[in-house]
Each structure stands twice: as structure tokens, then as C-alpha cells.
Amino acid sequence: MREITFSEATLEAMKEEMERDEKIFIMGEDIARQGGIFGQFRGLPQLFGTERVRDTPITETAIVGAGVGAAMAGMRPVVDMHFADFLGVAMDEVFNQMAKIRYMFGGQTTMPLVLRAPDGIIRSAAAQHSQSIEAWFLHIPGLKVVIPSNPADAKGLLKSAIRDDNPVLYFEHKALFPMKGEVPEGEHLVPIGKADVVKEGTDLTIVSYSLMMNRVKEAGKILEGKGIKAELIDLRTISPLDKETVFESLAKTKKLMIVHEAVKTGGVGAEIAAMAAEEMLDYLDAPIKRLGAPFVPVPFSPALEKFVKIQTDDIVQAAEELCR
Amino acid sequence: MDKLNSKVVKYFYTTMVRIRKFEETINEYFLKGEIPGFVHLYIGEEAIGTGVCANLLDTDFITSTHRGHGHTIAKGAKVKYMMAEIFGKKTGYCKGKGGSMHIADFSVGMLGANGVVGGGYTLATGAALASKLQNKDNVSVCFFSDGASNRGTFHEAINMAAAWKLPAIFVCENNQWASTTPYRTTTAIENIADRAIGYGIPGVIVDGNDVFEVYKEAEKAVDRARSGGGPTLIEAKTYRIKGHFVGDPEMYRTKEEVKKVMEENDPIVRFKEKATEKGLMTEKEMQEIDKKIEKEISEALKFASESPSPEPEELYQDLYV
Ligand SMILES: Cc1ncc(C[n+]2csc(CCOP(=O)(O)OP(=O)(O)O)c2C)c(N)n1
Ligand SMILES: [Mg+2]
Numbered sequence: 226m227r228e229i230t231f232s233e234a235t236l237e238a239m240k241e242e243m244e245r246d247e248k249i250f251i252m253g254e255d256i257a258r259q260g261g262i263f264g265q266f267r268g269l270p271q272l273f274g275t276e277r278v279r280d281t282p283i284t285e286t287a288i289v290g291a292g293v294g295a296a297m298a299g300m301r302p303v304v305d306m307h308f309a310d311f312l313g314v315a316m317d318e319v320f321n322q323m324a325k326i327r328y329m330f331g332g333q334t335t336m337p338l339v340l341r342a343p344d345g346i347i348r349s350a351a352a353q354h355s356q357s358i359e360a361w362f363l364h365i366p367g368l369k370v371v372i373p374s375n376p377a378d379a380k381g382l383l384k385s386a387i388r389d390d391n392p393v394l395y396f397e398h399k400a401l402f403p404m405k406g407e408v409p410e411g412e413h414l415v416p417i418g419k420a421d422v423v424k425e426g427t428d429l430t431i432v433s434y435s436l437m438m439n440r441v442k443e444a445g446k447i448l449e450g451k452g453i454k455a456e457l458i459d460l461r462t463i464s465p466l467d468k469e470t471v472f473e474s475l476a477k478t479k480k481l482m483i484v485h486e487a488v489k490t491g492g493v494g495a496e497i498a499a500m501a502a503e504e505m506l507d508y509l510d511a512p513i514k515r516l517g518a519p520f521v522p523v524p525f526s527p528a529l530e531k532f533v534k535i536q537t538d539d540i541v542q543a544a545e546e547l548c549r
Numbered sequence: 550m551d552k553l554n555s556k557v558v559k560y561f562y563t564t565m566v567r568i569r570k571f572e573e574t575i576n577e578y579f580l581k582g583e584i585p586g587f588v589h590l591y592i593g594e595e596a597i598g599t600g601v602c603a604n605l606l607d608t609d610f611i612t613s614t615h616r617g618h619g620h621t622i623a624k625g626a627k628v629k630y631m632m633a634e635i636f637g638k639k640t641g642y643c644k645g646k647g648g649s650m651h652i653a654d655f656s657v658g659m660l661g662a663n664g665v666v667g668g669g670y671t672l673a674t675g676a677a678l679a680s681k682l683q684n685k686d687n688v689s690v691c692f693f694s695d696g697a698s699n700r701g702t703f704h705e706a707i708n709m710a711a712a713w714k715l716p717a718i719f720v721c722e723n724n725q726w727a728s729t730t731p732y733r734t735t736t737a738i739e740n741i742a743d744r745a746i747g748y749g750i751p752g753v754i755v756d757g758n759d760v761f762e763v764y765k766e767a768e769k770a771v772d773r774a775r776s777g778g779g780p781t782l783i784e785a786k787t788y789r790i791k792g793h794f795v796g797d798p799e800m801y802r803t804k805e806e807v808k809k810v811m812e813e814n815d816p817i818v819r820f821k822e823k824a825t826e827k828g829l830m831t832e833k834e835m836q837e838i839d840k841k842i843e844k845e846i847s848e849a850l851k852f853a854s855e856s857p858s859p860e861p862e863e864l865y866q867d868l869y870v
Contacts, residue, residue: 525648
């Protein structure tokens with residue numbers, strides 16, 4: 226299969242979907258003229274015009290809010306947040322409007338709106354441009370949250386998100402944009418809410434997503450060399466969480482580890498650990514292990530930033546401890 | 550201008566040259582790969598921060614933006630600690646935790662650069678509120694650019710400052726660009742200063758590349774704020790000479806457009822012309838300042854490169870008191 230980058234994969238998804246359905250339009254800062262900070266929108270205005278590919282003022286509140294309004298009035302907007310960190314600016318529109326409108330109004334409307342949010346640590350971008358905030362949205366009923374780890378899923382999940390009649394947050398790790406991988410041409414849909422068992426194993430289950438999934442895969446290989454067979458699960462979607470896939474694996478391996486770049490406290494790992502403790506305690510042979518960032522904002526200096534990034538070795542070491 | 554004392558005139562030149570040299574050095578070392586993160590340069594906009602801050606005391610406050618080195622220098626911060634911060638060193642103003650986009654020097658009232666566009670308005674308004682509540686006569690200046698003028702916080706903060714007659718001054722550096730987006734493609738009005746009418750406060754437009762003009766208008770606004778007259782919205786018209794950030798390929802505009810501004814409207818050149826013409830400073834005095842700054846910047850660079858990185862245990866420091 227041909228290989229393209231994560232960025233190109235999202236671009237392909239946008240093109241295919243915009244060709245298929247003219248109700249889809251996209252708006253965000255510097256997406257038309259510049260083609261997006263990561264080139265993820267390059268060429269779209271030439272294909273679809275600047276009515277459907279809109280550069281906006283710097284006004285996240287209005288961009289998300291207008292997305293909500295347009296979705297209620299029959300369009301299928303895709304909104305680019307520039308950096309996930311700026312979701313904070315539009316938080317009322319996200320959690321009081323976009324997430325609740327359908328429910329509050331008794332199902333009178335759908336909310337086919339996608340927010341694309343580039344997140345994660347990249348090159349000392351510091352505290353306000355490096356965050357992984359996906360867990361905030363896990364706590365909000367009414368939202369779906371997807372978070373691909375590779376180019377093929379990036380395409381498939383974006384297409385599914387655009388076709389979904391519910392609001393979807395699409396987190397894309399900034400460090401993944403240049404990553405190359407095999408991506409099916411044409412129709413390729415990855416279902417929302419279904420985790421992927423990337424590698425089967427019997428000794429422990431490692432659950433992850435986004436950039437960290439790639440570290441987990443590296444760790445899985447190293448562990449194999451050390452005689453530990455880890456089952457690796459890529460969540461792909463964190464809301465709704467695919468409990469069944471995680472539990473099935475856990476029933477087999479009896480050990481659970483969750484890895485994410487976001488702050489460990491109150492993270493996605495906490496939710497999975499709680500679910501496992503509630504429903505799978507009898508199966509567990511060891512304490513659940515969570516790997517996440519320390520409880521600090523992301524510091525600027527590379528000398529400090531490195532301590533908030535999980536490395537492959539950290540995962541290997543934690544897995545070994547768990548299997549000891 | 551005739552009233553201007555020679556100390557202020559000297560401050561103009563020294564500060565603008567200090568900013569220019571600092572930024573040129575940062576540019577060079579960023580391109581060499583020695584500076585982490587992202588940097589946004591203030592080259593070509595020196596007259597604004599300089600002309601405004603010349604009216605401020607250490608007890609006055611400013612809030613800044615992602616393009617904050619110039620404001621920080623103009624407010625009186627030391628280039629050596631700034632340089633160290635931008636290099637991610639332990640000896641920097643923020644102990645290496647902030648970097649270029651998050652420099653602050655509270656000792657001179659510089660309340661911080663900001664990575665969030667439009668993040669400064671409400672903070673400056675709050676600082677002004679604190680002055681009022683404490684019966685102090687210090688003022689707060691919020692610097693922002695055209696792109697940021699479309700954030701909702703612009704409206705919320707200016708309205709509050711106006712309604713409560715707070716000692717706040719909102720200085721828009723309209724440099725015609727917000728990243729790759731030209732000002733007029735996202736904003737229907739030509740002058741951001743015209744919005745002042747909607748808040749019942751004065752709105753003035755100044756030539757942002759003329760430090761004398763900026764100084765004069767800022768002086769009026771600062772006096773008004775200090776004496777309880779409330780906020781002013783100043784729009785300084787300027788142009789962003791450099792790319793949005795260092796390394797920006799600038800596909801969205803022509804080299805000629807930029808060159809023309811630099812040749813015809815460089816604020817430092819314009820200062821020199823006016824100062825010489827009016828006999829405010831001699832060529833020799835300027836050369837001495839150039840030399841002094843040259844030395845200061847190379848010492849700062851040396852300090853920054855020789856400074857240690859933060860220690861691992863510093864990761865957890867300063868999160869809580
Ligand atoms: C809330 C928010 N949205 C978007 C960005 C990304 N961003 C950084 S600088 C910038 C352009 C800012 O333009 P302007 O306010 O005119 O400032 P200038 O760069 O001209 O100084 C953008 C969109 C951001 N940092 N914060
Ligand atoms: Mg601007």
C-alpha cells in the first residue's frame with residue numbers, strides 16, 4: 226500500500242468528504258492562505274473555494290459557536306482550533322452549547338460538528354502550546370472524542386467524525402503530522418468507539434492512544450525480546466470508551482497498564498483504572514499501573530521538558546515491574 | 550517635542566537600538582538552532598513599546614503578547630536575564646520555565662508575555678482595578694496587535710475598564726498582519742481606534758513608527774489614566790517587518806512589500822533623521838550608544854550560553870506557594 230503522512234491522510238479525508246457532501250465546510254485561523262500550521266489544509270481552498278474553506282478572525286469563541294449554529298441550521302462544519310490549548314477560549318460553546326443542545330431540546334436537532342485540535346508536546350512550545358487536554362472532554366456527556374495514533378486511523382477516524390451526527394472532538398498530536406504510514410485509498414472508515422488490538426499478548430495489557438501508542442508499540446517489541454508478551458490496545462476513541470475490548474484483554478492477561486502523555490492525575494488512565502477496579506477486580510493479578518505526565522504545566526526549557534515526556538524505556542521498565 | 554528633555558530622547562534611541570540588536574541576535578541564534586521553542590520578533594515596531602513605556606514608572610504595569618521582547622526591554626527588564634530565559638536557562642527571568650513567549654519581570658511591572666492571543670486585556674484591566682482599589686496612582690498598559698483585536702476579551706475588558714474608569718491604556722500595534730492573515734481580510738473597519746466610541750472612551754491613531762508621536766499620545770493617555778480620567782484606546786499604525794515567527798517562509802506576501810517599509814519607514818532611521826534635524830542628539834552620541842548596546846548584548850549572550858540549565862528538581866518548584 227502507498228505511504229502518506231498523517232497530515233496528508235487528514236487532508237485526503239477532508240477532500241473526499243467535502244467532495245461527497247457539499248454541506249461540509251471548514252473554518253479556522255490561517256487555514257486557507259497558509260494551509261494550516263502543519264500543512265493539513267493545503268490545497269483545499271483551490272479545490273473548494275474560500276466560501277467553504279474559511280480563514281477566520283482570531284476568535285475561537287465565535288468560530289466554535291458559529292459552528293454550533295451552522296450545524297443546527299443544516300450544515301456540517303469542521304472547525305480547526307489551531308492548537309488544542311485554545312479550546313479553553315471557546316469552552317462555553319463546547320460544553321454548554323455543543324455538547325448539550327440536542328439533549329436539552331429533547332432531540333430536536335443533531336449536532337454534526339467536528340472540532341480538530343492539534344495537541345501534545347512539540348519542540349519546547351511551552352505551557353500554553355503543549356497540552357494534552359483530552360480528559361476534560363471525557364467528563365462531558367454528549368461529546369465524542371477521537372484521538373488517532375497513525376495516518377490510517379487519522380483518515381478513517383476523521384471521515385467517521387465528519388459523518389457522525391454528534392459533536393466530535395478530533396485530537397491530533399502535533400508530533401504525528403509528519404509521520405508516514407500506509408493509508409488505504411478512497412473509502413476507509415474507522416468506527417468511532419471501537420478500540421484496536423494492535424498486538425496480541427498474554428502477560429499484560431497496555432492501553433494507550435495518540436503519539437504514546439507509538440512508544441507503546443516500540444516498548445512491546447523490546448518487551449518481547451525480554452520474554453514478556455504484552456497485548457497492546459490502541460483506544461482510538463476515548464469517549465465513548467471501548468470497555469469491552471479492554472476487559473476482554475484483561476480477562477486474559479490479568480495485568481493492566483495505561484499510558485498517555487497527558488497529566489496522570491485525572492487522566493483517561495484514571496477512568497480506565499476505575500472501570501477495571503469496579504468490574505474486573507477479581508481478574509486482576511497486580512495493581513493497575515498508570516503512566517502519565519507529572520502534575521506540572523509543560524515547562525519551556527528542554528532540560529525540564531524531557532521529564533514530562535514518557536519515553537519508551539519508561540514503559541518497558543513499568544511493564545517489567547508489573548510482570549515481576 | 551521641544552519640551553522633551555534629553556534624557557527621554559536618549560531613552561528613545563537607546564531602547565530602540567537595544568530592542569533591534571537583541572532581536573537580531575535572537576534571530577541569528579534561533580536560526581543556528583541554539584534557541585528552543587518559537588520566537589516572534591518585534592523588529593520594525595520598536596517605536597511603540599519605547600514611546601509608550603517612556604511615560605511609565607517601574608510601579609506601572611504592562612501586559613504583553615507572544616511578540617513581547619520589545620515591550621519587556623522597553624519596560625526596563627535586563628537583556629541578560631531575558632536572553633537566558635529565551636535560551637531556557639536556570640538564570641533566566643522565569644528560571645527557564647517560560648521561554649520567549651512567557652517572559653515576565655514583575656520587578657519592573659512587566660506582568661508577562663502571553664502565548665494566548667488576546668490574553669492580556671483582562672489581566673491589565675485587573676491590574677488597573679487593583680490600583681484603583683488601593684488608591685494608587687499607577688497605570689496599566691495592555692499591548693496587543695490587530696489580530697488580537699478580534700478576540701472577545703477585547704470587548705469585555707475595555708468595557709469593564711471604561712465603565713469603572715480604570716487607569717488602563719489599551720495600545721493596539723496594528724502591524725497589518727495576524728500570522729498569515731492580512732488585517733483587512735478579517736476586520737471590516739479600517740481603524741481599530743474607531744471602536745473606542747462604543748465604549749465611551751477616547752480612541753486615537755498614531756504613526757507607530759514615529760517614536761515622538763507615540764510618546765506624545767501615550768503621555769496624554771497616561772496622564773488621563775493617572776488622574777482618574779479612565780482608559781484610552783491608542784492605535785499605533787505599523788508594519789510587521791519580519792515573518793510571523795523566525796523561520797516563517799512568508800509565502801503570503803512579497804519581499805518587495807517588506808523591503809519598501811524597511812527602507813522608507815524604519816523607526817530607528819526616522820528617529821535619527823528627526824533627532825539630527827532638531828539637534829536633539831548628535832551622531833557621535835548615537836554611535837556611543839550603539840557601542841554600549843553592542844557590548845551589552847554580547848555580554849548577555851555570553852551570560853546566557855554559559856548559564857546552567859535548570860536542575861531536574863526544579864520541575865516541581867513554583868507550582869504552588
Ligand atoms: C487564542 C489564540 N488563538 C490563536 C493563536 C495562534 N496565534 C499566535 S500569534 C497569532 C497571530 C496574532 O496576530 P496579532 O494579534 O496581529 O499579533 P502579531 O503577531 O501581529 O503581533 C495567532 C493566530 C493563539 N496564540 N492564541
Ligand atoms: Mg498583527
